[in-house]
Structures are given as C-alpha cells and as structure tokens.
Amino acid sequence: MANIVTATLVGLEPEGWREAIRAVCAPLLEAEAIQSAYIDRCIEMVDEHGPYMVVAPGIALAHARPEDGVLKLCLSVATLSDPVLFHHPQNDPVDLMFAFGSPDDQQHIHLLTALAEGLSGGLADDLRRSSTQKAAEQVMEEVLKDVIS
Amino acid sequence: MTKKGLKEPLTALTICGVGMGSSLILRMTAEKAFKELGVKAKVVATDVGSARSMQPDIIIGQAMHTEEFEGVAPVIISITNFTDHQALKEKLAEPLRQQGWME
Numbered sequence: 397m398a399n400i401v402t403a404t405l406v407g408l409e410p411e412g413w414r415e416a417i418r419a420v421c422a423p424l425l426e427a428e429a430i431q432s433a434y435i436d437r438c439i440e441m442v443d444e445h446g447p448y449m450v451v452a453p454g455i456a457l458a459h460a461r462p463e464d465g466v467l468k469l470c471l472s473v474a475t476l477s478d479p480v481l482f483h484h485p486q487n488d489p490v491d492l493m494f495a496f497g498s499p500d501d502q503q504h505i506h507l508l509t510a511l512a513e514g515l516s517g518g519l520a521d522d523l524r525r526s527s528t529q530k531a532a533e534q535v536m537e538e539v540l541k542d543v544i545s
Numbered sequence: 546m547t548k549k550g551l552k553e554p555l556t557a558l559t560i561c562g563v564g565m566g567s568s569l570i571l572r573m574t575a576e577k578a579f580k581e582l583g584v585k586a587k588v589v590a591t592d593v594g595s596a597r598s599m600q601p602d603i604i605i606g607q608a609m610h611t612e613e614f615e616g617v618a619p620v621i622i623s624i625t626n627f628t629d630h631q632a633l634k635e636k637l638a639e640p641l642r643q644q645g646w647m648e
Contacts, residue, residue, distance in 0.1 A: 445561075459563065516628050
C-alpha cells in the first residue's frame with residue numbers, strides 16, 4: 397500500500413487547456429507533492445507531442461516524467477463546468493482533468509491500474525455527476541480503495 | 546521480419562508522449578482486448594522515441610503518433626479512446642486475422 401497525495405476539485409472554469417492543467421495540478425503543488433517546474437513540463441508535453449494526453453472523449457491525463465519535479469506519488473482530479481479545448485481531433489471538449497506524478501517509473505503503476513479500471517467502469521460519468529467536492533471525493537475513494545493506505 | 550504463426554506470443558507496444566501515463570492506461574485496455582480475443586500478446590507501454598528502436602508486431606496509439614510508424618510494424622492501430630477495450634477489440638480483430646495471428 398502506498399502513501400498517495402490525492403486532491404479532488406469540482407466545477408472549475410479555467411480559461412483554456414493550459415490553465416486547466418495548472419488548476420488540476422495546483423493542489424498537488426500546495427501539498428508539496430510536485431514542484432512548480434513539473435506543471436510547466438506537463439504543459440510543454442502537449443506543446444511538444446500534441447494533445448495525446450486526452451485519453452478518451454472529454455478526459456485528459458496530465459503528467460510529465462519523475463525527474464521533472466515529483467516529490468511524492470500523487471493524483472488529482474478536477475471536473476470543469478466550463479470545458480476546454482485541447483485541439484484533439486476527436487476527444488474535445490475536455491470536462492474532466494486528471495493529473496498525476498510519480499517519483500520513479502514504477503510507483504504509479506498500481507495507481508494508474510486502479511484509475512484505468514475505474515475509467516472503464518463509469519468513473520468519468522460518476523465524477524461528472526458529482527455536484528459537490530465531497531461527492532467527488534467519495535467516488536475517487538471508492539476507485540482507489542485498494543491502492544491508498 | 547519473420548512472420549509469427551498462430552499461438553506464438555505477439556509483442557504489442559502502446560505508445561504515448563511520455564511512455565508512463567496514457568500508454569499505461571492503454572496497456573491495461575489492450576491486455577483486456579487481447580485476452581478477450583484469445584490472443585497471446587505481451588503488451589509494453591513506451592514513449593514514441595523509444596518505440597522507434599523496437600521491433601513490435603503491433604503498435605497501438607493515437608493517430609497523431611501512429612502516423613509516424615507506418616511500415617515499422619505489421620499491424621498499426623489508431624485509437625482515440627484509451628479506456629474502451631470493446632472498440633479496440635473491434636479494431637484489432639480484422640488485422641490479426643489477416644496476419645494469421647487469430648482464427
């Protein structure tokens with residue numbers, strides 16, 4: 397069981413995808429799980445490699461590499477009441493943002509396995525339906541119950 | 546490249562920009578798809594740069610990445626939803642049959 401920093405935000409209204417990445421990462425920076433350079437790298441990854449991190453219709457998974465400034469294993473999620481465009485050919489607009497950081501290339505595997513399982517089982521819509529932060533937190537707790545100590 | 550026959554384990558790469566987030570989610574989805582198709586495959590998540598030096602049987606990723614790999618692997622699959630294993634199964638079935646990798 398890993399010690400994971402998590403954060404859940406609901407109903408954000410970011411101005412565009414760059415601000416959406418900053419917003420979903422902000423609580424991880426505040427919790428000192430990542431450094432601010434990590435957020436810049438997450439944004440640069442999109443500039444360099446395209447919006448591939450928009451992994452499904454409406455869903456983006458922002459992250460960069462362990463050496464880009466990750467201090468603790470972490471995952472955050474934010475629902476957007478004002479969706480943003482990543483200029484993805486099929487999956488725009490994005491109304492659900494995830495961000496994660498892993499201190500090495502192994503620690504995040506269980507976390508992302510649980511997230512992938514959740515996403516294939518309706519997690520995205522459960523989060524979109526959560527009108528309060530508490531409700532969204534409960535949804536995430538259920539999905540991550542086997543990986544968070 | 547040597548052509549693999551039925552029952553030999555295949556190597557599939559799931560690719561993304563970093564090689565540890567989106568491609569890992571896609572790896573889970575691909576493993577589920579191969580299992581349900583009854584095809585033995587070792588699925589490896591990697592970044593676009595590393596994928597160039599590997600010799601996989603199958604490459605799966607977003608079109609913005611797979612377009613760079615035309616001719617690198619016998620089967621190249623472009624997918625937009627990394628969490629939808631049913632859609633991936635449907636995309637895999639025909640090319641796998643064509644290669645003789647699936648009955």
